[in-house]
Amino acid sequence: MTTNSAGNAPSTVARRLLFMALTLAAPAILLMGALVAMQYNEGQRRFSTQLVAMTRALSLATDRQIEQGHSVLQGLAVSPALAEGDLATFEKQAREAVQGREGWIVLMTMDRQLINTRIPPGQPRPIAPVTPQSWSEMTTGKSNVSNLIPRHGAGPIIGTNVPVLVRGKLLVLAYMQHPAAFHALMTGQTFPDSWTASIVDRNAALVARSRDQDKMLGKHASPDMRRAMARANDGVVRTHTLDGVQTLSAFSRSPTYGWTFIVGVPREELNRAVMTSLGPAVAGAALLIALGVTAAFAFARPISRDVRGLVGEAEALAGGAPLDPAPSHLQEIAEVRGSLQAAADILRARDAEARRAAERQQLMINELNHRVKNTLVVVQSLARHSLRAKNDELTSDQGLTQFNDRIHALATAHDLLTRRSWEGADLGELLAEVLQPYASQVSLEGPPLPLRPNAAVALAMIFHELATNASKYGALSTPAGQVAVRWSLDGRTRLVVDWRETGGPEVKPPKRKGFGSRLIAASLKGDLAGAADFDYAPSGLICVLTILTPPRTAQPTGA
Numbered sequence: 001m002t003t004n005s006a007g008n009a010p011s012t013v014a015r016r017l018l019f020m021a022l023t024l025a026a027p028a029i030l031l032m033g034a035l036v037a038m039q040y041n042e043g044q045r046r047f048s049t050q051l052v053a054m055t056r057a058l059s060l061a062t063d064r065q066i067e068q069g070h071s072v073l074q075g076l077a078v079s080p081a082l083a084e085g086d087l088a089t090f091e092k093q094a095r096e097a098v099q100g101r102e103g104w105i106v107l108m109t110m111d112r113q114l115i116n117t118r119i120p121p122g123q124p125r126p127i128a129p130v131t132p133q134s135w136s137e138m139t140t141g142k143s144n145v146s147n148l149i150p151r152h153g154a155g156p157i158i159g160t161n162v163p164v165l166v167r168g169k170l171l172v173l174a175y176m177q178h179p180a181a182f183h184a185l186m187t188g189q190t191f192p193d194s195w196t197a198s199i200v201d202r203n204a205a206l207v208a209r210s211r212d213q214d215k216m217l218g219k220h221a222s223p224d225m226r227r228a229m230a231r232a233n234d235g236v237v238r239t240h241t242l243d244g245v246q247t248l249s250a251f252s253r254s255p256t257y258g259w260t261f262i263v264g265v266p267r268e269e270l271n272r273a274v275m276t277s278l279g280p281a282v283a284g285a286a287l288l289i290a291l292g293v294t295a296a297f298a299f300a301r302p303i304s305r306d307v308r309g310l311v312g313e314a315e316a317l318a319g320g321a322p323l324d325p326a327p328s329h330l331q332e333i334a335e336v337r338g339s340l341q342a343a344a345d346i347l348r349a350r351d352a353e354a355r356r357a358a359e360r361q362q363l364m365i366n367e368l369n370h371r372v373k374n375t376l377v378v379v380q381s382l383a384r385h386s387l388r389a390k391n392d393e394l395t396s397d398q399g400l401t402q403f404n405d406r407i408h409a410l411a412t413a414h415d416l417l418t419r420r421s422w423e424g425a426d427l428g429e430l431l432a433e434v435l436q437p438y439a440s441q442v443s444l445e446g447p448p449l450p451l452r453p454n455a456a457v458a459l460a461m462i463f464h465e466l467a468t469n470a471s472k473y474g475a476l477s478t479p480a481g482q483v484a485v486r487w488s489l490d491g492r493t494r495l496v497v498d499w500r501e502t503g504g505p506e507v508k509p510p511k512r513k514g515f516g517s518r519l520i521a522a523s524l525k526g527d528l529a530g531a532a533d534f535d536y537a538p539s540g541l542i543c544v545l546t547i548l549t550p551p552r553t554a555q556p557t558g559a
Contacts (some may be wrong), residue, residue: 051250
């Protein structure tokens, strides 16, 4: 570990980084935060005041538009022909009054229309009953202008109405208009294209809109806007338009008719305008930041140099090369270099121990392999002598060959396990080893499946017996014969292996069970907790092995 003299104590990373952060961030953040907060609040207040004034003026313009229809009604309401019930004369007067206008006159009872200037004279008048509540409002003067009136099969309309007496009977005289008449109020204004202006009735239903008039007609204002309108006659609220644009919206309700004019400005545009006004402040803050960055680079240069030295030492540590730590200007860097040196010593010691352990393990594996092979040679020799002397059924050359083949299959499984350090074997690799003499006539298909050592030995013996039987009596006894071995996991722990022979001689069920069948049954039951199902179909033997095979676990060394 590198150390410095007491008279030249190294600085610390924490002190330099703290000083750099304070130099860089503190003045700019304080100044920028104060200016942005002040200017943003002022910009919001200024815009809010302007928008409220604008909506009040436009609300008055909406009232004047409504008053035009009301003036026509006032002139017709004092007609003598109407008072005397001369409806034919009055209808002529009404048609003359609205000539050249977009609106039309309707004289109605609670149940039907008596006059409708939109319908040619003599044509039947539509039956348009009015609800008792609406009739009460129109005849008592509580509602001089209607809300948006929906019509089945036609667009909505708006009515301005006054109650009149005709021969002592109370009727309603109305001036009807399409919402397009109010839409013209907004098209005549010089709103920016990004702004949204709207007129809503007393139910907050959209009567006119500066954009997407036909699409938005009849829809209600946003919940935020409706709550704000319920609290006051005018004001400003942060909300969104019906098409999802975040806005700062001002509204003003007409005290005469109850309709409300709304103007919404996109908040993004408002923020951009406010930030533009902060140009000088931003420039000053940028200058302060530039000075802070310059100072930070000056302080960081020696830190970077020491850190780059650590990178080279770490690469040397990874390559196993000896470390030659350089002197450090910072206490923390010196401590890291000392730790790297200690880590290098520990790693070298661990590598030496790992090499010794690997050598010991390899020695044990070689010893185990040698002993297993010697044991098998001894067993083979004893079996040869025993078979010749005591068992008449197996003293023939054929019986001895069968016994030797079984011992060879066992040795093959041991060799495969030895190559895997007795940690198990893959089922596909095991089958390829056992069935290698018949590789041209055998196909293997199945997922990778690790086996425990005892399961691998048992399966090697089973498939050796199946292959031997097939080479004598089944598909492997003819050049055209084929054997297909397929295996799969049924669930998580149940292995199913399918042995299927085709192309061999006709198969007949055996008259008795031989040693091979007994060996298969015993191995399945004892070592694998499984069972075998044999189908001696004429076209070829089918054997299905069902094995409970838990996941392979690591075996202890020398197991």
